[in-house]
Amino acid sequence: MDDLRIELEANEERQIIALCGEIDLATAPQVRAALKSVCESGAESIVLDLSGVTFLDSVGLSELISAVQTCGEHTAELSIVTNPVIQKLLEITGLVSALPLQT
Secondary structure, eight states: OOOEEEEEEEOSSOEEEEEEEEESTTTHHHHHHHHHHHHHTTOSEEEEEEEEEEEEOHHHHHHHHHHHHHHHHTTOEEEEEOOHHHHHHHHHHTOGGGSOBOO
């Protein structure tokens, strides 16, 4: 099993949460905690960068939907960056239109 690495980067315009590895039942709480922490810091614009994600299961998909809700509760604008594998998964599951994907 691959671990998940979370890197946080902030600049004047936005906060970036870059994820590398697998998002599954074991690592989803880490993703949730990182996003909650960034939202509670008062960030107005958050980028969830999934370009380094190698695996995303149903729990990971659920975390993406929760991320949208969490950011909405904190009035933070969220955008999600994917890679071709994750993009294809989002298309297959029909979540492309439900998530704020960055083009």
